[in-house]
Amino acid sequence: MQNEQWKTRKVVVVGAGAVGSTFAYALAQSGLADEIVLLDVNHELVKGQVLDLSHGLPYYPNVEISVGESDDYKDAHVVVITAGAKQQSGQSRLDLLQRNAAIIEDIVDDIVAQGSEGIIVVVSNPVDVLTYLAHKRTSWERGRVIGSGTVLDSARFRYLLSKQCGVDVHNVHAYVLGEHGDSQVAAWSMTHLAGVPINEYCEHCGGCDGWEQIQSDIGEAVRRSAYHIIEYKGATTYAVGLALLRIVGAILRNERSVLTVSVPLEGEYGLINVSMGVPSIVSQNGVESIIEANLSSNEREALNASASILQESIEEVARSR
Numbered sequence: 213m214q215n216e217q218w219k220t221r222k223v224v225v226v227g228a229g230a231v232g233s234t235f236a237y238a239l240a241q242s243g244l245a246d247e248i249v250l251l252d253v254n255h256e257l258v259k260g261q262v263l264d265l266s267h268g269l270p271y272y273p274n275v276e277i278s279v280g281e282s283d284d285y286k287d288a289h290v291v292v293i294t295a296g297a298k299q300q301s302g303q304s305r306l307d308l309l310q311r312n313a314a315i316i317e318d319i320v321d322d323i324v325a326q327g328s329e330g331i332i333v334v335v336s337n338p339v340d341v342l343t344y345l346a347h348k349r350t351s352w353e354r355g356r357v358i359g360s361g362t363v364l365d366s367a368r369f370r371y372l373l374s375k376q377c378g379v380d381v382h383n384v385h386a387y388v389l390g391e392h393g394d395s396q397v398a399a400w401s402m403t404h405l406a407g408v409p410i411n412e413y414c415e416h417c418g419g420c421d422g423w424e425q426i427q428s429d430i431g432e433a434v435r436r437s438a439y440h441i442i443e444y445k446g447a448t449t450y451a452v453g454l455a456l457l458r459i460v461g462a463i464l465r466n467e468r469s470v471l472t473v474s475v476p477l478e479g480e481y482g483l484i485n486v487s488m489g490v491p492s493i494v495s496q497n498g499v500e501s502i503i504e505a506n507l508s509s510n511e512r513e514a515l516n517a518s519a520s521i522l523q524e525s526i527e528e529v530a531r532s533r
């Protein structure tokens with residue numbers, strides 16, 4: 213009985229493909245979960261992934277890893293949805309929309325039917341549109357259905373800034389907002405190195421010429437990252453796995469971490485009827501609240517443009533039904 217009480221942290225991963233399995237592997241090594249359950253319509257694949265992951269049990273902190281069923285949603289603390297078709301080389305995330313919307317809504321219906329009290333983290337693309345649709349479908353309170361948003365993009369942004377500035381990535385605080393996709397916004401006005409705003413830091417450092425061009429190149433490199441990786445190796449896996457670990461860890465440990473997850477907006481940043489990556493406080497309840505940063509006028513405009521693109525996609529799905 214005591215053993216049962218200790219087993220409280222259960223994570224269900226739907227979709228045991230490249231992203232789902234890499235996340236499960238990172239989660240198993242982290243010791244953050246007591247139970248990891250994988251589901252996939254491809255029964256052979258999920259069996260193989262669970263067997264392979266389970267052979268690492270002697271080397272992980274204690275954890276149970278198994279193939280699951282829909283009724284595993286009932287007592288899951290977090291359900292991470294990575295199921296669906298993936299982006300092909302040269303294909304935009306929005307092209308995936310119609311196909312993945314139907315898949316995600318079916319999964320969400322199952323989760324709701326099981327009476328889940330957990331948090332849903334949508335990862336499948338286009339993640340912002342699917343998060344919005346999933347939230348609507350559940351009718352749960354806002355914050356319990358979130359998307360991975362621009363957490364991964366923000367990591368890519370921090371990595372590139374750290375290389376450019378020659379400063380430890382852990383001392384670079386930077387956020388990408390808006391769509392996890394082509395219209396994303398690198399929020400330079402929120403970028404700090406060890407508490408110093410990036411432009412001030414640059415004045416003292418004086419280490420690079422043509423800062424405006426460098427900013428533009430970094431923004432573009434972050435935006436294009438996934439396309440390059442998909443061209444090289446067919447899928448993005450490791451960094452997204454770790455970004456998901458960061459989000460799920462914040463939920464399981466009730467951390468109240470600030471992460472740019474995708475969350476339906478209700479007037480924040482002057483926006484409604486859209487879900488997108490914004491700095492949010494993430495706890496055991498999902499998103500507790502949204503932080504409204506004082507963005508520059510250019511960034512505000514870019515965020516509005518990003519929201520419009522996402523809203524068009526949401527309307528496109530509605531029209532096609």
Ligand code: NAD
Nearest residue numbers: 227229230231252253254295296298299335336337447452
């Ligand atoms: P993948 O093809 O390797 O895996 C997807 C898996 O989903 C497959 O194993 C498939 O059998 C399974 N699946 C399909 N329909 C299902 C259903 N109804 N129920 C359960 N499983 C089902 O793809 P991947 O590379 O793992 O990518 C998964 C998704 O994650 C894609 O949509 C991709 O674009 C997205 N992605 C998002 C981010 C992000 O930051 N949000 C990053 C990388 C990838």
